[in-house]
Amino acid sequence: MAKIGVFVGTVFGGAEEVAEEVTRFLVGSGHQAELFLESSLEEFLAYQQDIALVITSTTGQGEIPDNLLPLFLALNDTFPMLPQLRYGVVAMGDSSYGEDRFCGAGRQFDTLLQELQARPMVERLDVDASVNxxxxxxxxPWLKSWAKQADAA
Known part of the structure; x- marks a missing residue:
């Protein structure tokens, strides 16, 4: 089974609750999964040969939550190439704030990871709070499909 780091960006706790349930599911499925609420660059890079799952809400004008922003900035500043990293992104947002802001944090993280040559396992999931x-x-349901990709590792 896979080693998976679950990295969370949350403002009011919604993304944290989702990440806790996701981590329980992954562990229950036999994976070695660890949840990170205040993650460092070193903790993230420890998964560069494994799998990272970013679960983040979006704040303000489509920005990354304060608890995940230091990791994003560190990755962007050091720009380590991560060709062995496989990843997934769950982006949480509200489309009523406008298309350019909707799920902005997750979109930014997904783009950065692709620029770092990490490999998405499946397409990013955008969760719209105004619909769901x-x-x-x-x-x-998305996680079950994503986890099948992790099982194939």
Missing amino acids: FDALEVVM
Whole structure:
């Protein structure tokens, strides 16, 4: 089974709750999964031969939450090439704030990871709070498909 780091960006706790449930599912499926709420560059890079899952809400004008921003900036500043890293992104947002801001944090993280040559396992999941009040109703089916890719590793 796979070694998976779950890196969370949260403002009001919604993304954290989703990440906790996701981590429970992954561990229950036999994976070695660890949740990071205040992650460092070193903790993220420890997964560069494995799998990273970024679960983040979006704040303000489509920005990355304060607890995940230091990791994003460190990756962007040091720009380590990560061709062995496989990853997934769950982007949480609200489309009523406008298309250019919707899921902005997850979109930014996905773009950066691709620039670092990391390999997405499946397409990023954008969760719209104005459509899906319970994010897990959308995340869990996506996660099961995503986890099959991790099983194939």
